[in-house]
Amino acid sequence: MNVLIVFAHPERHSLNGALLDVAVRDLEAQGHKVQVSDLYRLQWKPAVDRSDFPDVGQGDRLKVASASARDFTAGNLTEDVKAEQEKLLWADTVIFQFPLWWFSMPAILKGWIDRVYACGFAYGVGEHNDKRWGDRYGEGKMAGKRAMLVVTTGGWPEHYSARGINGPIDDVLFHITHGMLFYPGFAVLPSFVAYRVDRLNEAQFADVSAQLCSRLRELETASPIAYRNQNGGDYQIPSMELLEGLEKSGETGFSLHVAAP
């Protein structure tokens, strides 16, 4: 399997950097091929602006979606964006790894999405039943690929629980898992979340690393989150009985939480 890890942390000697090393070692030991896009090391340009679309004249109004569609179709997107798109097409599984910053991803990773997810590449793709939308939500260019978040938080697991003060972690991450991964077609696996990591000792680091490796070994087999498909599909509103049954069996399809001991 080909795995792309998009890594967003400014310090390579951070906890996230150490967990990245653990992940790459473990995936390669399983026989997978791994590419890492280390966004700070790449000095990734995060903001979409005129320089992304050189054919838009200085006096012309910039319309980002149409400029993006035109340059994607003509093969005129910038080389850094084209390189990341190639990696996405190469990958069977994509992992976004980042520390939770302000209930979301660091801006550099959001900027990677903004620029790499061009019109015609990640949205505005294809024509399905409803031509107003195109292919999205489980369909689209990334259909058939899997994706997962690897996230660290400063906050306590209880604060991200169902009634926690921060809100449930799956709600906090929904705009990423559903909006940025499921939308362009990925099957999204439950997120790996390591909580309360700011004062992790070596034993706790070993524990979190082991839990991460066990999740990585399930990349090809774990059930994706049962989001609703855009077109057709077999989605049905689940009954209370079904939800209760899933909860009892532990198969909720929601994130598996790892608390630092």
Ligand SMILES: Cc1cc2nc3c(=O)[nH]c(=O)nc-3n(C[C@H](O)[C@H](O)[C@H](O)COP(=O)(O)OP(=O)(O)OC[C@H]3O[C@@H](n4cnc5c(N)ncnc54)[C@H](O)[C@@H]3O)c2cc1C
């Ligand atoms: C701008 C900003 C916004 C934030 N917003 C939120 C938020 O909304 N919600 C929230 O919950 N948290 C938030 N945080 C906290 C943030 O999520 C955590 O600080 C982050 O997840 C910690 O990850 P790190 O890789 O930066 O850890 P680091 O600071 O690099 O390391 C954390 C600890 O791990 C230890 N460690 C143990 N073993 C190793 C090893 N082998 N290698 C490296 N380190 C090791 C380090 O010694 C250190 O004590 C925010 C932080 C910032 C800076």
